[in-house]
Structures are given as structure tokens and as C-alpha cells.
Amino acid sequence: MSHVASDRIGVFDSGVGGLSVLAHIHRLLPHESLIYVADTAxxxxxxKPxxxxxxxxxxxxxxxDKQQVKALVVACNTATAVAIETLRKHSSTPIIGMEPAIKPAALASRTGVIGVLATTGTLGSGKFNGLKSRFEQHTRILVQPCPGLVEQIEQGKLSGEQTTALLEHYLQPLLASGIDALVLGCTHYPFLMPLIRQIVGENIDVIDTGEPIAxxxxxxxxxxxxxxxxRAGMVEFWTSGDCALVEPVMMQLWQAPLKLHHLPV
Structure with missing residues (x-):
């Protein structure tokens, strides 16, 4: 990346999930101007491979790089696992990535059994498996890939029969195994927190990494x-997808009006 000339911070995800991280950043650092990219296309x-x-x-x-951001947040666990080393090699700008919160979950657990919800890509990565093996001596770590959940959130379906059925299907085996801490290993999943709470009850620690990243x-x-x-920081939103489809979902998740720009694919 080129020399910093801008006062803005870049944040990106494969879709709208990273807005959960963006919200934590915006709350903690209200004076910072942010550019968010949803690579929805x-x-x-x-x-993906x-x-x-x-x-x-x-x-x-x-x-x-062309926007000359002063820092970059990779608000996606899969993208962090696959690309962060390469991105850092190409850049003098600070780059912050995501990591599923296995360590805090392991420390918080009383039963020594924790669950991790994540995408297939995150769970299959060497980075994740290295992290998992560091804590496996003292903690039983049950991983649950969640195909289809991200797509539900991308359509703004945060409740309803289909999303509830999917979540119950993924959570029931973990609950039956006696977990007392649940790691949300994808930035999309915090948007399902009310539904997750409804299914797991109040006695399980549900851990989201947005705040530690901020x-x-x-x-x-x-x-x-x-x-x-x-001063008041500005927030700018971009997507590589169809603005007309993505904008209403982004507004639903961001809980405020916004203007979405199109990122050429």
C-alpha cells in the first residue's frame, strides 16, 4: 500500500457481516472516518476455494490502497485465515484481522467444553486449526460448520422458520454435548444473537469478537x-453486488439510512 495520505480506515467482508465489526469500531472510535466494502458479488x-x-x-x-486508508480491518474470519499474511507482506499500513475467540471461550468455560460456529472455509484453514490445537489439551472444542446461515443474513432474514430451523440444527448437537461457551466464528452471526439466545438460553456465554477487534x-x-x-467521523458504504438489493439489508443491519456506492467488480 502507498504512503498514508488519508484519514480514513478501511473495513471489508465478503458481504454485510462485517457491519457487526464496523458498528463496534464506530462506537469505540466515533471520530474516525470509515469506508466499508461488502464484496457481495x-x-x-x-x-470458496x-x-x-x-x-x-x-x-x-x-x-x-487507492483510497489511501491509514488502516485496514479484514472483518471476515475466512479472509483473515486465507489472506492476511499476504496482505501484510504487500503493505506498510496496519492490518487487523479476525480470529475466532477460542482463547476467551476456553478461559470462560467451567465445563471445559466449548462450541464454535463458523464457515467451512474458516474451519478448514490451517490458521484456525493451529489456534484450535493450542487450546485442545485442556478444552474440548466442538466445531460446527454452518452452510446456509450467511446467505440467510445476506437476505436480511434474521428470524423466521428457515433461519430458526438452520440454527437449531447446528446448535442442538453442541448443546447436547454440554458446551457452556459458544464462539461466533463468523462476523455475520452476531446479527442472529437474539435468535441464538432464544435457542441456547441465558446460561451459555456467547462470544463475539467485534469489540476486541475495535x-x-x-x-x-x-x-x-x-x-x-x-470531530464527527463519516461512514461510507460500498458493494460489488447489486446496490438495489444490498442497500435495504445494509440499512436493516446498520439501523440507519445510508447511501451505497457500487464497487466495480
Whole structure:
């Protein structure tokens, strides 16, 4: 990436899921201007071959490079697992990625049994399996791939029969195995929190990594003296998908009106 000349932070995901992370960043750092990219035309990354995910990440990073962002947040677990090493090699800009919260879940667990909901791509990655093996000596880690969930969220279907049935199908085996902590290993899944709570009850820790990522970004900016002065930060939204289809879902999840720009594929 080129020399920093802008005061903005880039955030991207394969779709609208990264808005869960963007919301934490916007709350913690309200003075920062943010650019969010939903790479909807290639969504979901979680079931794509790693080579294709890497190629998309490099393309989106190139867009942010042209915007001269001062930091980049890869708000997608699959993209982080597949591409973050390569992105960092190409860049002098701080790049913050996602990591499923296995460590906090393992520390919080009283039974020593935790569940992880994630995409097939995340669960199959070497990065995830390296993380899992670090904690497996003392904690039983049950992983559950969730095909179809991301697509439901991308359509704004956060409740209803189909989404509920899918979630119950994925959660019941974990509950039956005695988990007491559940890791949301995909940035889309926090949007299902009310439904997850309804199914798992109140006694299970449900752990989302959005807030720790926002704090990590804050630390990186502070360390480089890149925090913005006190003024209202702007948030700009882009998608490689069909704006007319994506915009209403984004507004539903962001809970505010927004103007969506089209990112050429």
C-alpha cells in the first residue's frame, strides 16, 4: 500500500457481516472516518476455494490502497485465515484481522467444553486449526460448520422458520454435548444473537469478537499516532453486488439510512 495520505480506515467482508465489526469500531472510535466494502458479488467467501478468496482480498485491498486508508480491518474470519499474511507482506499500513475467540471461550468455560460456529472455509484453514490445537489439551472444542446461515443474513432474514430451523440444527448437537461457551466464528452471526439466545438460553456465554477487534485497531492507531482529532467521523458504504438489493439489508443491519456506492467488480 502507498504512503498514508488519508484519514480514513478501511473495513471489508465478503458481504454485510462485517457491519457487526464496523458498528463496534464506530462506537469505540466515533471520530474516525470509515469506508466499508461488502464484496457481495463474491459472497460468501466461506465456501470458496482459498485461491479465489485471496484474489478477491487483494483486489479489495487495491481499492483501499487507492483510497489511501491509514488502516485496514479484514472483518471476515475466512479472509483473515486465507489472506492476511499476504496482505501484510504487500503493505506498510496496519492490518487487523479476525480470529475466532477460542482463547476467551476456553478461559470462560467451567465445563471445559466449548462450541464454535463458523464457515467451512474458516474451519478448514490451517490458521484456525493451529489456534484450535493450542487450546485442545485442556478444552474440548466442538466445531460446527454452518452452510446456509450467511446467505440467510445476506437476505436480511434474521428470524423466521428457515433461519430458526438452520440454527437449531447446528446448535442442538453442541448443546447436547454440554458446551457452556459458544464462539461466533463468523462476523455475520452476531446479527442472529437474539435468535441464538432464544435457542441456547441465558446460561451459555456467547462470544463475539467485534469489540476486541475495535480495541486492537485503537491500540494500533495509538501506537502509530494515527488517531483522528475530535470531530464527527463519516461512514461510507460500498458493494460489488447489486446496490438495489444490498442497500435495504445494509440499512436493516446498520439501523440507519445510508447511501451505497457500487464497487466495480
Amino acid at each position: 463474491f459472497m460468501p467467501y466461506g465456501c 482459498p485461491e479465489q478468496v485471496l484474489e478477491r482480498c487483494l483486489t479489495v485491498a487495491d481499492f483501499f 480495541r486492537q485497531l485503537q491500540r494500533q492507531l495509538e501506537a502509530r499516532n494515527l488517531l483522528s482529532p475530535e
